[in-house]
Amino acid sequence: MIKQADVVVIGGGVVGCAIAYNLAKAGAGRIAVIERGYLASGATGRCGAGVRMQWGTETNCLLARESVNMLENLPELLEVNGDIEFKQGGYLLLAYTEKMADQFKKNLTLQNSLAIPARWTTPAEAREIVPHLNTDELLGATFCPKDGHANPFKVTSLYAEAAARLGVRFYTYSEVTGLSTKAGKITTVHTDKGDIATNTVINAAGGYAKMVGRMAGIELPIFPERHEILVTEPVEPMQTPMVMCFYHNLYCQQTPHGSFIMGIGHPDEPETFNTTSSWQFLTEMAKRITKILPPLANLNVIRQWAGLYDMCPDRTPILGPDTNIQGFYTAAGFSGHGFMISPMVGKLMAQTVLGLPTDIPINMFSAERFARGELYIEPSVV
Numbered sequence: 005m006i007k008q009a010d011v012v013v014i015g016g017g018v019v020g021c022a023i024a025y026n027l028a029k030a031g032a033g034r035i036a037v038i039e040r041g042y043l044a045s046g047a048t049g050r051c052g053a054g055v056r057m058q059w060g061t062e063t064n065c066l067l068a069r070e071s072v073n074m075l076e077n078l079p080e081l082l083e084v085n086g087d088i089e090f091k092q093g094g095y096l097l098l099a100y101t102e103k104m105a106d107q108f109k110k111n112l113t114l115q116n117s118l119a120i121p122a123r124w125t126t127p128a129e130a131r132e133i134v135p136h137l138n139t140d141e142l143l144g145a146t147f148c149p150k151d152g153h154a155n156p157f158k159v160t161s162l163y164a165e166a167a168a169r170l171g172v173r174f175y176t177y178s179e180v181t182g183l184s185t186k187a188g189k190i191t192t193v194h195t196d197k198g199d200i201a202t203n204t205v206i207n208a209a210g211g212y213a214k215m216v217g218r219m220a221g222i223e224l225p226i227f228p229e230r231h232e233i234l235v236t237e238p239v240e241p242m243q244t245p246m247v248m249c250f251y252h253n254l255y256c257q258q259t260p261h262g263s264f265i266m267g268i269g270h271p272d273e274p275e276t277f278n279t280t281s282s283w284q285f286l287t288e289m290a291k292r293i294t295k296i297l298p299p300l301a302n303l304n305v306i307r308q309w310a311g312l313y314d315m316c317p318d319r320t321p322i323l324g325p326d327t328n329i330q331g332f333y334t335a336a337g338f339s340g341h342g343f344m345i346s347p348m349v350g351k352l353m354a355q356t357v358l359g360l361p362t363d364i365p366i367n368m369f370s371a372e373r374f375a376r377g378e379l380y381i382e383p384s385v386v
């Protein structure tokens with residue numbers, strides 16, 4: 005392991021790899037990524053792979069829109085060969101209450117003002133898009149044909165390959181065990197494989213971001229929450245868009261090779277690092293999904309797993325420097341949508357670390373917002 009670095013990125017998920025690539029591209033010097041497991045072994049490799057631009061806050065819309073633009077040409081942008089399996093089959097967001105329909109219509113006004121091509125659909129129109137959709141009790145839906153899904157392992161490995169070509173050192177199966185500071189500045193990253201002297205650290209540790217913050221004496225309001233997910237046997241193509249429903253707290257998409265991937269959120273899930281699977285999830289998932297997409301009752305489940313959402317109280321990430329410890333930056337707290345915005349987060353974090361103007365203002369993502377009581381609440385999340 006190297007003894008000195010200009011920047012150490014803690015976490016080899018999609019966010020850490022995208023940041024490392026952008027830093028290297030901008031000439032930030034010697035960069036090391038430290039990952040406890042393998043690349044994408046955290047939430048990234050366990051996620052639902054969905055990518056949508058239909059958000060309820062302006063900055064989230066912009067982050068997603070710009071990230072989609074990059075995902076559309078990622079191999080060319082990164083100058084590496086590969087296919088991230090980005091399929092833009094759309095997202096259909098279902099509205100079951102007047103309140104939700106009103107919020108969706110407000111979101112549409114915002115999205116359309118930002119050139120995001122989402123539209124309102126009646127239940128009948130929604131059924132034209134997803135023919136096996138049960139429209140009972142459905143008030144309508146919003147649909148954006150340019151949303152879709154991509155392969156998180158491939159996106160991460162493409163960023164890592166491009167970063168490695170630019171000289172970034174990756175240390176997998178290596179754990180950051182502590183951080184040292186002197187006079188309020190980062191000085192050393194301690195790992196189980198040796199120490200690295202550095203004055204810049206980026207905390208991209210996902211569900212473990214709070215633990216990494218504590219190593220520097222910083223208390224981040226990020227907490228881990230288990231989310232379960234499953235995949236079915238592959239069947240012939242029958243569903244192009246991701247179907248998402250905040251009312252039933254679920255999402256469901258058919259992957260390019262025919263399997264359905266689906267998950268639900270649980271409002272009572274306690275704060276936990278537990279990523280075991282439960283049989284209760286299987287029954288609850290089956291109950292909720294077969295109500296909305298009845299023919300899926302005929303599918304066999306082949307695998308289930310769980311991962312950690314790195315939750316923030318306002319479901320919006322913390323991006324940027326710590327104001328007390330110089331050289332400590334956080335990019336975490338993505339609350340279930342970090343994969344889809346990772347291309348833009350990588351770029352913005354590199355700009356921030358290098359003291360450059362950011363393409364999109366990100367001061368509202370500062371951790372200081374909690375002390376000021378200026379939460380940036382995202383209304384459209386599962």
Ligand SMILES: Cc1cc2nc3c(=O)[nH]c(=O)nc-3n(C[C@H](O)[C@H](O)[C@H](O)COP(=O)(O)OP(=O)(O)OC[C@H]3O[C@@H](n4cnc5c(N)ncnc54)[C@H](O)[C@@H]3O)c2cc1C
Pocket residue numbers: 014015016017018019020038039040041042043044045046047048049050051052053054055178179180181208209210211212216231232233267310311312313314335336338339340341342343344345
């Ligand atoms: C079930 C599920 C479904 C999801 N669906 C979607 C979706 O459809 N679309 C979407 O955009 N997002 C989705 N997400 C959220 C998305 O997966 C995350 O927001 C995103 O992957 C975060 O990436 P990351 O790199 O910040 O974190 P991670 O991928 O968790 O990476 C953090 C890494 O840090 C490492 N680490 C932690 N502590 C240390 C340490 N001390 N030393 C060294 N390494 C350490 C971990 O091993 C881990 O690999 C989902 C998440 C889950 C769990």
